[in-house]
Amino acid sequence: MPYGKKINKHSILQSIWFIGIFFSLNLNFIHADWDCYSNIVHQNQESISYTSRELEKAVIRAKVWKIHREDGVFEMTENAIENGLEKLVNSFKEYGILVNFLEPENIYSDSLYYFAYNGRPFELMQSHSVDSLINFYYLPNINYTNGTLTGYGQAFNTPGNELFVAGNECKYVSDQLVCYDLADTFIPIHELGHCLSLLHTHSTANGSEHVIRTIQDSLCSMNCSYSGDLLCDTDASLSIKNDVIYDGIDCTYIPIETDECGYIYEPQVENFMSYTHFECGTAFTEEQVSQMFSTLENHNILSQTVINLGDMNDDLVINILDILIMVNVILSNDSISDLDLWLGDLNNDIIVDIIDIILLVNTIMDI
Ligand SMILES: [Zn+2]
Structure with a gap:
C-alpha cells in the first residue's frame, strides 16, 4: 500500500x-442541563389544606452538610454556598419564615462525592440527617461524563427534611454564556419549597392543570384545586425549562402553547417552583406560602424543625431562662440578631421590649 x-x-x-x-x-x-427530582409522599387535594395556616411567622432550624472527597478536595466555587444561602434566608424572611442555619459540617466520602459513578449511595448522606433540622447537602459536581445533566437538585421527600444540590449549569444572559453553581442560584430555595410540600408549578402528578380560572366556561372545567400543583394562584404551566430568556433586565417566556382546552399557557416565570431561568426565580405565591406554613404546623417531621416563638434558647421549653435571655437582649447595646428578634418579638411590632416579656410571662403562667 x-x-x-x-x-x-x-x-x-x-x-x-x-x-x-x-x-x-x-x-x-x-x-447540559439541571434537573430536579422529589419523591412526592401521598399528596392530593385532601392532604393539602392551605387554609389551616395559623402562624404569622415561623423559625426553622437548618444545617448545611458539605460533601468533600476523602483527601479533603471540595471543588465548589468559593462562597457559592454562602451566597446562595443568603439569598435563601432573605427570600424566606419576606414570606415570614426565618431559616436559622447552625454551624455547617463536612462529610468526607469519595462514594458520595462521585455519587453518579457509585450507584447514588444517598443513604450515606441521609445517615447524617438530624430529625429536628432541615438538612441541606451540597455537592460540587455530578460527573455525568456521558450523561445530559450537569446540575441536579433533589428533595428526598415532599414533604421531608432533606435536600441536596449538586453541580452547575451555564445559561445565556443576553448573548453571554454565564455558568452558575446550582448552590448559588434559586435552586436551594426551590428544593426547600419541595421539602415544605410544594410541587412544581408544572406538576402532572395530579393530572394536567387547565389554564382557565373561572368556573363558568362552556369549553373546559376549572381544575386548579385538584390538578397540577393543587393551587389556583399558580398559573397552569408546562415545564418552562430553557423556555425563559433573560436579557439582563427582563425575563420572557417564549413558547406559545395551549392546554387541552385551547387556552394559551401564561406561566409565572418568576415562580421559585418552576424551571425558570436562574436569574428569574424570585417569588412564591400566597397559596404556596400558606401551604408551607400549614406543613410546618402540621407535618410530623417538619413541625420538629420549628423553634417555638419565645423559646429563646431553643431548649424546647419556655421558662424563666427565656425571660432572662429576653431581658439581656433588651438591655444589650448590640444590634439584635434576626433569631432573637423573630423568637422574642411575640406581638410582631418589630421590636423586643417589655410587652413581649409580659406576653412570655403570660405564656409561662398559661394566662
Ligand atoms: Zn423541583
Whole structure:
C-alpha cells in the first residue's frame, strides 16, 4: 500500500475522531442541563389544606452538610454556598419564615462525592440527617461524563427534611454564556419549597392543570384545586425549562402553547417552583406560602424543625431562662440578631421590649 494512501487513511480516521469529539462535546453542551427530582409522599387535594395556616411567622432550624472527597478536595466555587444561602434566608424572611442555619459540617466520602459513578449511595448522606433540622447537602459536581445533566437538585421527600444540590449549569444572559453553581442560584430555595410540600408549578402528578380560572366556561372545567400543583394562584404551566430568556433586565417566556382546552399557557416565570431561568426565580405565591406554613404546623417531621416563638434558647421549653435571655437582649447595646428578634418579638411590632416579656410571662403562667 503506497505510503501516501496510508497518511490519507490516517488523516481521515483522525478527522472522523475529531468530528466525533466535536459532536459529542456539542451534544453534551446542548443538553447540559439541571434537573430536579422529589419523591412526592401521598399528596392530593385532601392532604393539602392551605387554609389551616395559623402562624404569622415561623423559625426553622437548618444545617448545611458539605460533601468533600476523602483527601479533603471540595471543588465548589468559593462562597457559592454562602451566597446562595443568603439569598435563601432573605427570600424566606419576606414570606415570614426565618431559616436559622447552625454551624455547617463536612462529610468526607469519595462514594458520595462521585455519587453518579457509585450507584447514588444517598443513604450515606441521609445517615447524617438530624430529625429536628432541615438538612441541606451540597455537592460540587455530578460527573455525568456521558450523561445530559450537569446540575441536579433533589428533595428526598415532599414533604421531608432533606435536600441536596449538586453541580452547575451555564445559561445565556443576553448573548453571554454565564455558568452558575446550582448552590448559588434559586435552586436551594426551590428544593426547600419541595421539602415544605410544594410541587412544581408544572406538576402532572395530579393530572394536567387547565389554564382557565373561572368556573363558568362552556369549553373546559376549572381544575386548579385538584390538578397540577393543587393551587389556583399558580398559573397552569408546562415545564418552562430553557423556555425563559433573560436579557439582563427582563425575563420572557417564549413558547406559545395551549392546554387541552385551547387556552394559551401564561406561566409565572418568576415562580421559585418552576424551571425558570436562574436569574428569574424570585417569588412564591400566597397559596404556596400558606401551604408551607400549614406543613410546618402540621407535618410530623417538619413541625420538629420549628423553634417555638419565645423559646429563646431553643431548649424546647419556655421558662424563666427565656425571660432572662429576653431581658439581656433588651438591655444589650448590640444590634439584635434576626433569631432573637423573630423568637422574642411575640406581638410582631418589630421590636423586643417589655410587652413581649409580659406576653412570655403570660405564656409561662398559661394566662
Ligand atoms: Zn423541583
